[in-house]
Amino acid sequence: MKHIARKRFGQHFLSDAAVVDAIVGLIDPRPGQALVEIGPGLGAMTDPLVARCEHLTVVELDRDLAARLRRRAELQVIESDVLRVDFAALAMASAGRLRIVGNLPYNISTPILFHLLPAAAQVEDQHFMLQKEVVERMAAAPCSKDYGRLSVMLQWRYDIESVLDVPPEAFEPPPRVNSAVVRMLPFPAPPAVDAALLGELVATAFSQRRKLLRHTLGKWLDAREFSGTFDTQRRAEEVPVADYLALALALTPGER
Numbered sequence: 001m002k003h004i005a006r007k008r009f010g011q012h013f014l015s016d017a018a019v020v021d022a023i024v025g026l027i028d029p030r031p032g033q034a035l036v037e038i039g040p041g042l043g044a045m046t047d048p049l050v051a052r053c054e055h056l057t058v059v060e061l062d063r064d065l066a067a068r069l070r071r072r073a074e075l076q077v078i079e080s081d082v083l084r085v086d087f088a089a090l091a092m093a094s095a096g097r098l099r100i101v102g103n104l105p106y107n108i109s110t111p112i113l114f115h116l117l118p119a120a121a122q123v124e125d126q127h128f129m130l131q132k133e134v135v136e137r138m139a140a141a142p143c144s145k146d147y148g149r150l151s152v153m154l155q156w157r158y159d160i161e162s163v164l165d166v167p168p169e170a171f172e173p174p175p176r177v178n179s180a181v182v183r184m185l186p187f188p189a190p191p192a193v194d195a196a197l198l199g200e201l202v203a204t205a206f207s208q209r210r211k212l213l214r215h216t217l218g219k220w221l222d223a224r225e226f227s228g229t230f231d232t233q234r235r236a237e238e239v240p241v242a243d244y245l246a247l248a249l250a251l252t253p254g255e256r
């Protein structure tokens, strides 16, 4: 039966075989690897992935699509909202670190990226199709207009690279935006920063990105009498990721 794309689930199905081939080539799945696909949909990527890696776990929220996928023995289907899936537990149950892939629903792509953050140590790599503008923000360097909270929080844990641009015509129905595939490689030993503290610091700093940090971050800097090497005469967008991490570490009890 023909499936009508559901807007509320961000359904844009890949319909360009050359793009699918290119993405699967970039992922380069191998037999025995613990591969997880988020949002397999009608299986555009699922089929070539499973042909190469023999077994695949898929996470799909749409009940009808999940039912179709369950007919296939090589797939372990988790019918769920991906934001409720415990990826650390999934990794524990798998042979090795997870390789996570997906043409993500764009309406919840940032929540998905943040949901995966705590499991980064159990992940080998992530390849996601996202709105191109989101990929640009993820990979942005300081002093650029795209540099912000998303850049800092993700560049803390991952090496991030945009690996393929994809036009709207590659999907059915076509999205209104350009897309890109991003590769995310978790760092083996990122600084052991308190994620909640870093998140709060960075969100506060960027809430008024043109203001000097001595104004926006005053609450922390005064309260902890912070007198380290952190230059507060800068704006949020001028501060490299490493400096935010050093500040968060300095403000973590027991780390000073």
Ligand SMILES: C[S@@+](CC[C@H](N)C(=O)[O-])C[C@H]1O[C@@H](n2cnc3c(N)ncnc32)[C@H](O)[C@@H]1O
Pocket: 009, 010, 011, 012, 013, 014, 015, 038, 039, 040, 041, 042, 043, 044, 045, 059, 060, 061, 062, 065, 080, 081, 082, 083, 102, 103, 104, 105, 106, 108
């Ligand atoms: C952009 S489509 C991609 C479909 C397919 N992978 C493709 O490339 O043709 C996004 C997929 O994610 C599924 N999805 C949407 N929200 C989800 C959620 N919260 N958890 C899991 N899957 C979700 C949709 O039903 C859809 O199958």
